[in-house]
Amino acid sequence: MRIMLSLAFVVAGAVSAQAGPVSFETGWQEQRLSLFSSNAYGFGETLTLVSEGSVSIAWTRLARENWGSRGASWSWRVDQSVPPTDLSVKGGDDRNISLYFVFVPETLAPGLEGAGIRSLLGNADVRIIQYAWGGNHATGQVIPSPYGPPGQGVTIALRQAGTGAFDENVDLAADYARAFGGAPGALIGLAVSGDSDDTRSVIRAALGNLVLR
Template identity: 75%
Template sequence: MRLLLNAALATAIALPAAAGPVSFANGWQEQRLSLFSSNDYSFGNNLSMVSNGSVSIAWTRVGQADWGSRSASWSWTVEQSVPATNLAQKGGDDRNISLYFVFVPESVAPSLQGANIRSLLGNDDVRIIQYAWGGNHSRGQVIPSPYGPSGQGVTVALRQAGTGSHSERVDLAADYARAFGGQPGALVGLAVSGDSDDTDSVIRAAIGNLSLG
């Protein structure tokens, strides 16, 4: 399932976006990963989500003016949490809420603006950083994705499973260097997901005040 997730995330580069502070009211769409599994998203000032034994993503494109973004900040809240899991384990790696940043080399970005899932699946140029609230890992730990092509995606643990409200600020360039080496290319897509299907649990969460820098 996570292989499909990575592919669906990559299609964010074909979708509309907002420059500067990121709006959750416009330009976001849900991508189902299963015919029988879907989260419930509400879009507005914040993106709120209920995940009941399910998994899916909501995604948007980053406008070309923000392709050079190297930092991000946001606030998020979890009112009901999945159990703590091992985010490095293929299957059983549920997490409350994740925010994904999708990068491709600057030279490649223009040619991929109209790409679809089939053309991007397994694309070696795509790199994905996922910031996660969930699991049982130390803050800042970089966890290689157990799904999809090796070296294409990582999870950066920010909050362990549990409830509460927090504000985050991340250095995308530094985390990219730790995860993949070198400098990030163009930030072309964003996505938010909740994942409760493996533990058959319930998530109630929201994210807002997302800004790129």
């Protein structure tokens, strides 16, 4: 199932170096990727998701004090898991939970104000890093997305398919350089997804304590 994001977020002005905790209580919206497929999200102190043979994303805009973020940490838990898959295969890349970081060049960010949620599809200037819990890949492997324009997005495998609870800490700037080369631009948005439609399996997962720095 097509799971690469095409999101637009309200942005304006210069990138700030400040960052901090990200709330899951307000500002998040679900975006269906199929008319007949939707996950169940719960928004509160943590973001919970249940995916039963389905796929969708929950996304949020970021306030301008977060645009300059170059690192992130979070906690996540999986209580019921999809089977291992190959995250490089279009239509066969189910995963338990993914956290997306959406970047655009700083000089282009003001021009995206008011754009629709799907308006970045095909935009060659957008870069997306997706950290995934799922698949059968080595930890830290950078996997080109099989969706969207070539070079627009990558998946970085953090955990193979299975259950448990873990804390993560990532260097966005270093991972961006590995994936795309150069330095990231403005971090304008985040998204969380669960994807179980190809394997017709069930996911029960949660993500919390998300901090940008």
